[in-house]
Amino acid sequence: MNKRYITITLALLSLAGYMQNVALEIETDADSAKNSTPLPQKVDILEKYKDKVCEDFEEISMAVKHANETAKLLLKLSETSIDNYSPYFTQNKNKIIYSKKFGNIDLGRFHFTIPSPSKYSDVIEKLWDFDGTQKSDPKFINGHLTRVYAPFLIMMEQSNINQENSSFRKKLALAAKVKQSNDTTVIVCPSRILNYLGEIDQKTNLIEIFEDTRSIETGISPEGALIKLRANIAGYVIKQKNDSVHVTYINSIYDDPRYTESIYDRRNRGMTYSNLLAL
Template sequence: MNEAATHLEHHTTTDDLYEVWKENPYFNNIFCIKKHGDTYVQRINLKYYHPQKYNEIINMLWDPALVNYFNPGSVKRKIVRVYNQNLVIIRQRYKDSNFGRWKYFYALAAKIDISEEKTIIVMASANINDGYPSEKEYKNTIVESANLFKIDIDSSESVRKGKWEKTFVNIAGYIVEKKKIIDGHISSNRELSIRKALKKNFHPDE
């Protein structure tokens, strides 16, 4: 997942072609979006002035039961396989409205502690056979090494019968980092910066 973390950091730290979609000074967050090929990249920057909450926020982002705190709409995430405490396979299903159809994806998810003040949580879909009734090829166009990871998943009946719409996430995740506030001079104050990036490909069943 090192390649995935590298791509995630690139999309969250570079400003090329991003347009500000929405800004909320009250909550200290900025939502940006850009078009990249056939997909959209979304990025959210959030400043949180309580650095003592660093570990608590990381645990919240890593906990599948708390996924709705940082995702709009109806979202349900579960861990379906554990390789170690920092590397798992998750299944996430979601819908945009109460009457919308459930969509889902499987992805490798990793929590990488870069330092005591920086953590990356990254997800990327791999070559996972879940019994979905479609001949379409789902290929990660960003994290190419993820395509080499082939695995069979004992999925739910809703997946095997095509009741849920299969989607694919090239890369998604969070970068949580403690930073000094620099405002014309070096300050002793610190902030917690949370950057989120999401890049999806959707493949509706036709």
């Protein structure tokens, strides 16, 4: 196992919540692991996008922390009561959209149920199909892949047209698939934007960008954390029940009056709602 696979393996363990203080030991013992065989899925993703793979352990660790923060907040939001939400749209008892506004936050929740617990893995893979491997149409993780930290942790680039000067504005954000338990997975959509406008290649170091990104506060209500974050977040919480698969799509838009970005954010959220209703 070479250094690339060891570094990526550490990131995977961290993303799954099992990270231990063993980084130095594993790096030291790298030569003794040469005969180990990485999992086929790891080889496929890392080889397919080998020109985009990040091998800097510090940056990978910061990306993991960033993704885990978002995943935990999405999970908390999905578990809060809907008592103070307004029904936005109901197709049937299995597909309901709720909305709520507070402060500068426009929060949407789409609840839908698939009446077959055996579909759990299929649903996860369909929602996570960022590169079209599953031939999913439509895709639910959108953007241009710019960096791979691990098979389940990637950086995506998206573009919006700036209404004021008709130019394209690039946006970078992480996407991740985080296993919370054997029956719960959180998919983080590329929505929490990083403040970086340059081009990305293998030599680009984003450590300072992650360091300068506002952290998600803990110890307060999830809605309070959204207000203090002042940024968008979106993602899916997928839970396997005894008789079904329950999915909650969270899409929180920070409506900054200084910019027109929220217009496009709401348009994109509406498109996602339409795609989910068609499932």
